[in-house]
Amino acid sequence: MITGKTTVVGIMGDPVEHSLSPPMHNAAFQELKLDYVYVPFHVKRGNLALAMEGARKMGIKGLNLTIPHKIEVINYLDEVDEVAKLIGAVNTVNFTDDLVTGYNTDGIGAVKAIEEVRSIKNKKIIIIGAGGAARAISFQLLLSGAGEVLIANRTREKACILADNLNEISATSVGCLGLDDELTLELEDTDVLINTTPIGMHPHEDDEPLVTADMMHPDLVVNDIVYNPLETGLLREADKAGAIKVPGTKMLIYQGMEAFRIWTGKTPQLETFETVLMKELNR
Ligand SMILES: NC(=O)c1ccc[n+]([C@@H]2O[C@H](COP(=O)([O-])OP(=O)(O)OC[C@H]3O[C@@H](n4cnc5c(N)ncnc54)[C@H](OP(=O)(O)O)[C@@H]3O)[C@@H](O)[C@H]2O)c1
Incomplete structure (x- = not known):
């Protein structure tokens, strides 16, 4: 159940409605009994600066970034992990009290x-x-x-x-x-x-x-x-x-598991991500 104590993470993209990340992460939160929720945010091109500022102000804990935001988001971070810096793109952001850090888990x-x-x-x-x-x-x-x-x-x-x-x-x-x-x-x-x-x-x-x-x-x-x-x-x-x-599902699963670890400090079960993803793709 979502309460006032629930920690919010999510994904910003345009489009975002087809993202398979919300069901994978939410299943793993339930499995590990973590009071987190993963939400899709439809952030249109041009609105990312405001959305990132809003995320900071609303106490969001973590974000994934997808098309078209992976490069632009770097402008709104306090620091960027070495690998993401080399790649020049960020797909995962972690918010702490005083620092917003970007990673690339792809x-x-x-x-x-x-x-x-x-x-x-x-x-x-x-x-x-x-x-x-x-x-x-x-x-x-x-x-x-x-x-x-x-x-x-x-x-x-x-x-x-x-x-x-x-x-x-x-x-x-x-x-x-x-x-x-x-x-x-x-x-x-x-x-x-x-x-x-x-x-x-x-x-x-x-x-x-x-x-x-x-x-x-x-x-x-x-x-x-x-x-x-x-x-x-x-x-x-x-x-x-x-x-x-x-198969390509494996990369999708492992990049998500790494983001989950960055936000929560816990490693989810591969099977949890995989079962949910297969169910969604076989729909
Ligand atoms: N499994 C996962 O977790 C995961 C993660 C990220 C992306 N993906 C998938 O990876 C794919 C690529 O993503 P991206 O972001 O790298 O795309 P991108 O930046 O647009 O790059 C696409 C590449 O594919 C080449 N290409 C496109 N159409 C081609 C064709 N008809 N014949 C030969 N080469 C062609 C392009 O060659 P030119 O340079 O000649 O244009 C370019 O090198 C997408 O399908 C995406 O869904 C999967």
Whole structure:
């Protein structure tokens, strides 16, 4: 029951009505008997400064930020965690009495998802895409000890800009390529492939995946961060190749669990988040 003592956290985005975070977090609060509630806030572009000021004044404890606020929110924080600073985007904010701090849990979410099936230490990893998600994941991969990272993108120049940014902070080799024969060649000895493009996402389930079974090998870990549909075209190709699949739901779950830990100091059960998410996605 919500009372005057209930602690409020939530998500600000535009749109926000399709967010799956409220049911996941609220189920975990109940499970751990924490007097918290997670609320969606529809904050339109242009209103974020006021909304953040309001959040401070209303004693909100924590926020997630989604499209289009992840970069702009940095202007309204007192401090930004090192990883979020490198990524240049914040998806989680923690409010204490005297400090508002920003974090980015997307990268750690992706790394934890992959590490359910394979350690990324010293592994060769190819990321397809060079947008916001690729940026968050690639910085975290370097910080978590990846051996080699290649960014492959339709617009090769964007992949090379991201690779340059990554090379500035790490001794790990980071390269860039386009979506051509070079990608096929590099995949031969790659350990982990991560798709961060929206290809195959609802309502475009029938899009041809950028990597097909003939380009994969059975020991390859294939992570598609698209989670709607649950089984994307890329994951079906991974099945055909006998490769190891990591669905996009895992990143969504782990990034949320990390935010939950930042706000409450407690680690929720993976199963709680997963059961609720699957129920929502299967509706
Ligand atoms: N599972 C999770 O928790 C999670 C978290 C965050 C995001 N996501 C998903 O990740 C996806 C990307 O998000 P984002 O924020 O990184 O998007 P973004 O910043 O817009 O970047 C999209 C990237 O995909 C590439 N791309 C788009 N359409 C393409 C096409 N038809 N062919 C080849 N490449 C194409 C773009 O290439 P160009 O540079 O050439 O345009 C760009 O590199 C979305 O589907 C989002 O839902 C999932």
